[in-house]
Amino acid sequence: MIRYYLLVIAVMTIVTVFTRAVPFLFFSGRKPPQWLDYLQKFMPPAVMTLLVFNALKDVSFAEAPYGLPALGAALITALLHLWKRNVLLSIAGGTAVYMLAIRLPL
Amino acid sequence: MRARAAVSWKKISQMPSKVFGKARFGGIFAAAFKASVPVLLGYTTIGFAFGLVLTGAGLPWWLSPVMALSVYAGAAQFMGVGLMAAHAGIAEAALLTLLMNARHAVYGLSLLEEFSKAGKAKPYLIFGLTDETYGLLTTVKPPTPADQTVFHTIITGLNQFYWFLGCTAGGLIGSSLPFDTKGLDFALTALFVVLLVEQMKTVKTAAPYLLAIASAILALIFVSGRNFLLVSLALASCLLLLFRKRIHQ
Numbered sequence: 485m486i487r488y489y490l491l492v493i494a495v496m497t498i499v500t501v502f503t504r505a506v507p508f509l510f511f512s513g514r515k516p517p518q519w520l521d522y523l524q525k526f527m528p529p530a531v532m533t534l535l536v537f538n539a540l541k542d543v544s545f546a547e548a549p550y551g552l553p554a555l556g557a558a559l560i561t562a563l564l565h566l567w568k569r570n571v572l573l574s575i576a577g578g579t580a581v582y583m584l585a586i587r588l589p590l
Numbered sequence: 591m592r593a594r595a596a597v598s599w600k601k602i603s604q605m606p607s608k609v610f611g612k613a614r615f616g617g618i619f620a621a622a623f624k625a626s627v628p629v630l631l632g633y634t635t636i637g638f639a640f641g642l643v644l645t646g647a648g649l650p651w652w653l654s655p656v657m658a659l660s661v662y663a664g665a666a667q668f669m670g671v672g673l674m675a676a677h678a679g680i681a682e683a684a685l686l687t688l689l690m691n692a693r694h695a696v697y698g699l700s701l702l703e704e705f706s707k708a709g710k711a712k713p714y715l716i717f718g719l720t721d722e723t724y725g726l727l728t729t730v731k732p733p734t735p736a737d738q739t740v741f742h743t744i745i746t747g748l749n750q751f752y753w754f755l756g757c758t759a760g761g762l763i764g765s766s767l768p769f770d771t772k773g774l775d776f777a778l779t780a781l782f783v784v785l786l787v788e789q790m791k792t793v794k795t796a797a798p799y800l801l802a803i804a805s806a807i808l809a810l811i812f813v814s815g816r817n818f819l820l821v822s823l824a825l826a827s828c829l830l831l832l833f834r835k836r837i838h839q
Contacts, residue, residue, distance in 0.1 A: 489653055489674055496670050496687045497660040503691040504719045507698030508705065508712075516699055522834055523827075524696035526798045530826045531693055532786040533802035535665070538819045539779035541810065554779070561780040565787045572632050574787075578780035579639075583773040 553585035618737050622744035625730040626752075629722045633752035634759075639777045640667055641760020646771035647675040654761030658754040663720060666690050668778040689823050697724045704738060711743045718746035721785075797837045801829040 507516070540558065543551040561578030568574070641654040649671065657667050666687050673683050697719055698705070704727075705712050719727075723746050732741035764771065790799075802822075809822035830837070 486650070488677070489649065490656075491680060492670060492674050492678075492683050493653070493657055493660055495680055495684050496666060497662075499684050499687040500661055500663050500666060500691050500694070501717055503688065503694040504698065505716050506695040507702060508716055511699065511702065519831065519834065520696070520699075522838060523830065524699065525793065526795070526830055526837060527696075527827070528693050529786075529789040529793045529798040530802040530805075530830060531823065532782060532789050533799050534806055534819065534822050534826060535690075535782040536779070536786050537803075537806040537810075537822070539782055541815060541818055553773075554776070557776060558779060558783050561783045562787050565784050571784055572635060574784045575777055575780040576635065578783065579774065579777045582776040582780075586773045 549585075553582055557582035557585060615740070618733055618740050619744055621733050622741055623748060625726055626745055626748045629726065629749050630752045632722065633749060634756040636664060636777065636781070637753045637756020637758075638760035638763075639756075639774060640664075640671075641757050641762070642764040642769060642771050643668065643760075643775050643777075644671050645761055645764030646769075646774065647671050649674060651761035651765035654764075655754060655758040658750070658757035662718065662750060662753065663691055663694075664753075665778065665781060668775070686819065689819065693721075694719060694724075700728060704742070708739045708742070711739055715742055715746055718750050720749065723749050795837060797833065798826075798830060801833070802826045805829060 536558070540551075540554055543554045545551040557578045560581050561574050564577045565571075565574035637658065641651070644654045644657075645651050657670065661667050661670060669686060669690060670683065673686065698716065701715075701719075701724075705715055708715055726745050726749070727742055730745070732738045763769070805822045805825035806818075808825060809818050813821045
């Protein structure tokens, strides 16, 4: 099992380094193509939207508490961030609310 | 003789502390440390949470510092714990890491010129190019322009050190204390919510968000949960490129 873990970690390391090295491997010395410039700007908002969906997709909305802890905590995280724009506060606050909410006897 | 002089100068320029003297190096270090304090607070706490999540998932605690030193990517590390706990395939781990970190592929574009002068530090600067490090390197200025590479290297090194500290402490404490970590992995959801809010403040065009929501809904209907991220990301990229002319204006 340890070998499997280390293999996953090694593969993830190589892929992560690759993603960070892409511009230096392919575009040092010449101007990146226009479509990449376009994706650079508009891909991140799309990716973040999908990552939020992905994180919330396994919440069960059909039975009590109807996904309220997750949705409520996500909303509180967003509001905290709009209010103070402090990454740490937003994440800690939202997570604390979630951990409390799932322990409430409802 | 001239060639020899050039070689030795190159060598010297890559040993900053010897050239600058201790005082000068100390000044650059102090400036770099000051700039990195917000990351110190963020990385130690999120790293700590990561260590708790990793041990909570039943993985050996020392994988936490190992991942901090090798993978060194926040969101991807959390995802990696999920993959390992579920015994996911290696190809799946590679593909999901690629998709999740694809955003990093564009960071370097704005640092091509700076890093081309970085000499031996360049590979490490590229390795350590996380979201937060990228943010610091592109916004904070070194004390003098000549100190740029040293300044960048210290910031990158400090940031990884903070992350390593947090991950190690979280792994150790998570494995020794009976800590009820249920729900702690919501930190990852919260992180994505925060990143999404940040995106909405910079990219105010509605199209990428709407295309992503459409892709998400289609993927939720037509594919199983395991393939959701893969399919929806591919779909969103295609839609973005398809509507390129219209969105670009």
